[in-house]
Amino acid sequence: MLFVAVCLISLAASAQVLEVVSMQKLPIPAKAEMKVAGVSPDGDYILLTSGSNKGLQRYDIASNTMTTLSEAEGAGYNVQVSKDGKEVVYRETYVGKDKLRKNNIIRKNFATKKEAIIARAQRSTSRMATSDNLKSVSIENRLIILKSNGLTTTLAPNGMNESYIWPSVSPDGSRICYYVAGQGCWVANIDGSNPQFISRDCRAAQWYDNNIIVAMADEDDGHFTTASAIVAYTLDGKKQVLTNDSMIAMYPYAAKNAIVFSTIEGATYMLNIK
Numbered sequence: 001m002l003f004v005a006v007c008l009i010s011l012a013a014s015a016q017v018l019e020v021v022s023m024q025k026l027p028i029p030a031k032a033e034m035k036v037a038g039v040s041p042d043g044d045y046i047l048l049t050s051g052s053n054k055g056l057q058r059y060d061i062a063s064n065t066m067t068t069l070s071e072a073e074g075a076g077y078n079v080q081v082s083k084d085g086k087e088v089v090y091r092e093t094y095v096g097k098d099k100l101r102k103n104n105i106i107r108k109n110f111a112t113k114k115e116a117i118i119a120r121a122q123r124s125t126s127r128m129a130t131s132d133n134l135k136s137v138s139i140e141n142r143l144i145i146l147k148s149n150g151l152t153t154t155l156a157p158n159g160m161n162e163s164y165i166w167p168s169v170s171p172d173g174s175r176i177c178y179y180v181a182g183q184g185c186w187v188a189n190i191d192g193s194n195p196q197f198i199s200r201d202c203r204a205a206q207w208y209d210n211n212i213i214v215a216m217a218d219e220d221d222g223h224f225t226t227a228s229a230i231v232a233y234t235l236d237g238k239k240q241v242l243t244n245d246s247m248i249a250m251y252p253y254a255a256k257n258a259i260v261f262s263t264i265e266g267a268t269y270m271l272n273i274k
């Protein structure tokens with residue numbers, strides 16, 4: 001494993017939001033377009049998928065082993081991990097006899113090794129069920145869908161005419177983070193009230209804790225991603241760049257004392273946080 005000193009990954013111009021003690025390249029078997037799709041709360045395993053979200057695999061860090069959970073289309077999109085890390089919920093997309101794309105929603109319990117279809121043949125491409133009673137958010141028809149204790153609510157904190165992407169719920173369930181196309185990243189109360197602008201360069205944001213979000217600040221030439229860094233923001237406006245321009249780092253996911261992310265080449269890294 002490769003450990004890179006903090007001085008190589010922290011930029012002096014950034015305010016310190018998180019104390020990064022090392023960066024670790026995980027020895028995952030090489031596979032084209034492999035990217036992170038999720039991480040367990042304790043950071044002991046990572047979920048991986050292809051660049052097109054086909055298939056889902058679990059990589060256990062301690063044993064350096066890979067387990068295939070699904071080879072289906074869409075399995076790596078909007079994966080939900082339970083609070084205790086024992087269950088994962090994912091979709092399997094297929095084309096039915098009516099030639100329409102549909103999704104079965106699958107729940108996998110790692111402790112019992114049991115797998116169950118908890119929703120069959122859904123037409124929705126974005127709505128997901130959760131594996132426990134936690135609040136979760138997804139996107140449907142460009143709006144935010146909040147699921148909480150069996151109830152579904154549509155949220156549009158910045159107005160019904162905006163396009164929303166990349167929503168996530170804070171660990172304490174009190175706030176949501178989301179991106180408005182053409183504007184940037186926002187945080188609002190869980191009911192969609194009091195929207196607060198964070199930054200334009202804060203895409204695919206995930207909560208690290210109740211006051212810090214991690215995201216990617218990416219650039220493109222209209223066709224390809226030309227640069228991308230992992231960044232951290234506090235809700236009061238502090239920013240820290242966590243990776244340097246030696247890599248194109250994308251799509252971070254946060255665990256306890258860790259952040260995992262993919263590079264455009266398909267490598268997987270973990271930032272270890274004090």
